[in-house]
Amino acid sequence: MIADAALTTRGLAPTGQGRVLLIACGALAREILALKAANGWDHLDLQCLPAILHNHPHKIVDAVRAAVEKHRDSYDRLFVVYADCGTGGLLKVACAEMGVDMVPGPHCYAFYEGNAAFAERDEITAFYLTDFLVRQFDAFVWEPLGLDRHPDLREMYFGNYEKVVYQAQTDDPALTQKARAHADRLGLGFERRFTGYGDLMTALAAL
Amino acid sequence: MSDEEDDIILSELSDEDLVAQMFDDLYDGLKEEIEEAVNILIERGWEPYRVLTEALVGGMTIVGHDFRDGILFVPEVLLAANAMKGGMAILKPLLIATGAPRVGKMVIGTVKGDIHDIGKNLVSMMMEGAGFEVVDLGINNAVENYLEAIETEEPDILGMSALLTTTMPYMKVVIDTMVEKGIRDDYIVLVGGAPLNEEFGKAIGADAYCRDAAVAVETAKTFVARKHNQGAGAA
Numbered sequence: 001m002i003a004d005a006a007l008t009t010r011g012l013a014p015t016g017q018g019r020v021l022l023i024a025c026g027a028l029a030r031e032i033l034a035l036k037a038a039n040g041w042d043h044l045d046l047q048c049l050p051a052i053l054h055n056h057p058h059k060i061v062d063a064v065r066a067a068v069e070k071h072r073d074s075y076d077r078l079f080v081v082y083a084d085c086g087t088g089g090l091l092k093v094a095c096a097e098m099g100v101d102m103v104p105g106p107h108c109y110a111f112y113e114g115n116a117a118f119a120e121r122d123e124i125t126a127f128y129l130t131d132f133l134v135r136q137f138d139a140f141v142w143e144p145l146g147l148d149r150h151p152d153l154r155e156m157y158f159g160n161y162e163k164v165v166y167q168a169q170t171d172d173p174a175l176t177q178k179a180r181a182h183a184d185r186l187g188l189g190f191e192r193r194f195t196g197y198g199d200l201m202t203a204l205a206a207l
Numbered sequence: 208m209s210d211e212e213d214d215i216i217l218s219e220l221s222d223e224d225l226v227a228q229m230f231d232d233l234y235d236g237l238k239e240e241i242e243e244a245v246n247i248l249i250e251r252g253w254e255p256y257r258v259l260t261e262a263l264v265g266g267m268t269i270v271g272h273d274f275r276d277g278i279l280f281v282p283e284v285l286l287a288a289n290a291m292k293g294g295m296a297i298l299k300p301l302l303i304a305t306g307a308p309r310v311g312k313m314v315i316g317t318v319k320g321d322i323h324d325i326g327k328n329l330v331s332m333m334m335e336g337a338g339f340e341v342v343d344l345g346i347n348n349a350v351e352n353y354l355e356a357i358e359t360e361e362p363d364i365l366g367m368s369a370l371l372t373t374t375m376p377y378m379k380v381v382i383d384t385m386v387e388k389g390i391r392d393d394y395i396v397l398v399g400g401a402p403l404n405e406e407f408g409k410a411i412g413a414d415a416y417c418r419d420a421a422v423a424v425e426t427a428k429t430f431v432a433r434k435h436n437q438g439a440g441a442a
Binding site: 057084086087088089090106107119122124125144145146147149150153156157160161 | 280282283289320321322323325346347371372373375402403407
């Protein structure tokens with residue numbers, strides 16, 4: 001299994017096999033590979049950009065552009081497995097300019113649940129965690145926000161939130177326990193919601 | 208904190224050294240030290256407005272520059288802001304009592320569907336530090352809240368903030384409603400938030416997109432000065 005730390009900082013290189021290259025966020029690597037294996041999607045190859053770009057959305061567009069330019073000639077088709085992910089619509093514009101498709105929706109939280117269902121809920125006080133973010137909570141939330149050094153900042157960051165919603169892609173009691181512990185650390189309520197792969201599976205199945 | 212720093216007795220420092228120490232303490236987010244130093248300067252006869260601009264805003268400007276340059280990060284900026292807030296709490300009633308100069312007035316709020324307020328709060332504080340009166344509407348504001356506030360408060364500036372790609376389009380709803388009511392040009396509209404950019408600001412009809420709190424203050428000053436000049440020209 002690919003190490004989360006490597007996915008966070010380095011991403012994942014493509015194998016060079018398959019006619020469609022997925023250019024994806026490292027936070028989706030395990031899920032995409034699981035779908036690929038379960039469905040026998042041998043035509044799909046996967047390159048992941050470092051997952052930590054999730055915390056620096058302004059760097060995502062340039063990173064995706066560079067990956068598309070690098071691999072454009074080596075595959076029949078490229079597909080970007082990012083949603084908007086905080087780029088304020090700029091990733092969609094860039095993908096249109098480059099002539100590549102991407103996953104619709106605002107965030108992975110939305111497409112895991114299903115974009116329509118997510119919008120319908122309109123949960124403005126929920127803080128979302130996925131399987132990956134539960135495992136990498138310290139690297140993506142606790143430490144970058146300085147809560148390891150200054151726990152007193154918790155109220156400033158999370159004072160307006162009410163609950164952590166753990167969107168589970170897999171049934172893993174240990175991860176659920178971890179997610180609940182993260183909610184406790186943030187001083188928030190907790191809800192586990194099994195989503196499976198949602199619109200991610202639909203988008204990849206269409207390729 | 209080192210032993211050497213422990214030995215510093217703020218009340219024994221000269222004014223110049225005390226302000227320099229306040230810059231360091233703001234940078235390090237030391238709220239109690241800032242509050243103590245503000246009180247010392249006031250006791251020494253400094254005008255509250257001078258304490259605000261020379262000591263607090265001066266110190267936060269350094270914090271802002273280092274944030275912009277990637278030397279400081281959000282947690283450190285929040286600690287510094289928290290320290291400044293402590294100083295501001297002492298100064299605010301004194302500023303009102305002494306009739307400190309007012310540069311302009313701003314109504315600010317996070318848009319509907321969005322509960323993020325860290326950036327907005329920083330902007331509010333820095334605007335107050337720069338001499339603006341700020342009416343903060345808080346989070347999750349529908350267009351009616353903004354319209355009611357600008358009618359009641361008669362500000363120079365309307366500021367809107369959003370952190371989510373899904374909520375930032377609501378700024379256009381507010382601006383379009385202002386256009387429909389024929390009041391859009393009566394106000395300077397500034398927008399900000401992590402997923403926004405200059406193109407978006409232009410596309411929705413805002414006067415300016417502000418990248419951070421320091422830019423918001425400078426932009427606000429420029430627009431208010433221009434508005435006043437235009438007013439003087441028309442008179």
